[in-house]
Amino acid sequence: MKIGILLLTGPYQHEAADTAYHFTKAALARGHEVLGVFLYTDGVNNANRHIAAPGHRNLARMFSELGAQTRVVACGTCARFRGLGKDALSPGTSMGGMGALVKMLQDCDRFLVFGGG
């Protein structure tokens, strides 16, 4: 199955980022094709390479790890609004426009949203 994922919340405040990460890992492990994880609104902060969480899980590294297996794309406009430049993105993640999300929506069999309203 082709799966697309949208993440709407940032790191640590809520559990949605962790859930999106673990869901993606599980889907890939089961042989599903994850077309990508699109980080929207505060979700872009999960790709901030400056995250430091001594002694705890580092969400930026976790999403970097996902980036080696699927596309992890941060919404460029959302990132700019939050002062997150390309140079601050963690390895394996990238910045993209809504066109990347639209492609995912068109090509997926299932699309899941984590966090948000």
Next chain:
Amino acid sequence: MPAEATGERPILLLFRRAPYGTVFPAEGLRMAEALLAFQLPVKAVFLEDGVFDLVKGQGNKALDFGDLGAAFAGLVATGLKELLVVQEDLSARRVGIEDLVDAPVRAIRVTELRALVDEAKVVMPF
């Protein structure tokens, strides 16, 4: 040709939050604008406190907050057929359909929402 005319299953945007308290209504609006720009079939339903997103005469210039209601009404000019609002949630908040923006707004029963969710390819809550 608009995707809706091809029989493509719609993307259903659910607006559940009041304007200005969180970023979600504004970001949902931006999502709707983007999807419509790419000619994807979009349906928008306003429910729970999201019914306040459509109240006319919003905005606060002193706080640099624009009129979200007017912006939602503007979606109709970019390809959205209508704005759907849940009647029960309007009634619970003592908001009348006449209090809403001047745009094609249609009140639906909450039971109709189930059919909209069933037909949608994707549901995005904001």
